[in-house]
Amino acid sequence: MNPAPASQATAPTAHHRTRPAWRGTGAVAEPDLERATTGARILLEALGIDLENESMARTPERMAASFVELITPRPFQLTTFPNDGGYDELIVARSIPVRSLCEHHMLPFIGTAHIGYLPGERILGLSKLARVLEHFSSRPQVQERLTVQVANWLEAQLGPVGVGVVIEAEHLCMTLRGVQAPGTTTITSSLLGVLREDSRSRAEFLALTRPPR
Known part of the structure; x- marks a missing residue:
């Protein structure tokens, strides 16, 4: 038995792959890493952070991947x-x-x-x-x-x-x-x-x- 009933997933698109959220639980839809990386770059630049040096160049990508990891539980079967x-x-x-x-x-x-x-x-x-x-x-x-x-x-x-x-x-x-x-x-x-x-x-x-x- 899974931890929550599975929802029907629709076909992925270029910008949004769906993992329908379970209502009332706070679960999120399937993350779009490409858009999240773009958003992280916009946020960091808006905060005045210089992303042009070698150390920071991939920070938006790493930042987005970190958030995805934090909001993505591993699947498990109830035993x-x-x-x-x-x-x-x-x-x-x-x-x-x-x-x-x-x-x-x-x-x-x-x-x-x-x-x-x-x-x-x-x-x-x-x-x-x-x-x-x-x-x-x-x-x-x-x-x-x-x-x-x-x-x-x-x-x-x-x-x-x-x-x-x-x-x-x-x-x-x-x-x-x-x-x-x-x-x-x-x-x-x-x-x-x-x-x-x-x-x-x-x-x-x-x-x-x-x-x-």
């Missing part, structure tokens, strides 16, 4: 297995690296995520927790939406007893510009099912997300 052992305790992947682009300033936010679930009839291949996170972070995002999207997707695909997602990240749009508060991190969480409703289960999950002392 689940029967919970034939009747496992009924939390499964938590802690400190998964996360990076995305702030959709307001197109600057990165970088940090770690802790993702866990209390399984029902199915369990998930462990690497897929990181893959789901990458899927939803590889697009212009806000951290709050990213956190909820990962939790909702896992709940919909697995039917678990509970799901928990905690993300802690540093936003460069806050630390390098504007208020310029380096070292500041933002923490968001989304708890579903028993991890939201039962205080002991919630406390156990949150304790497991904390780094060891």
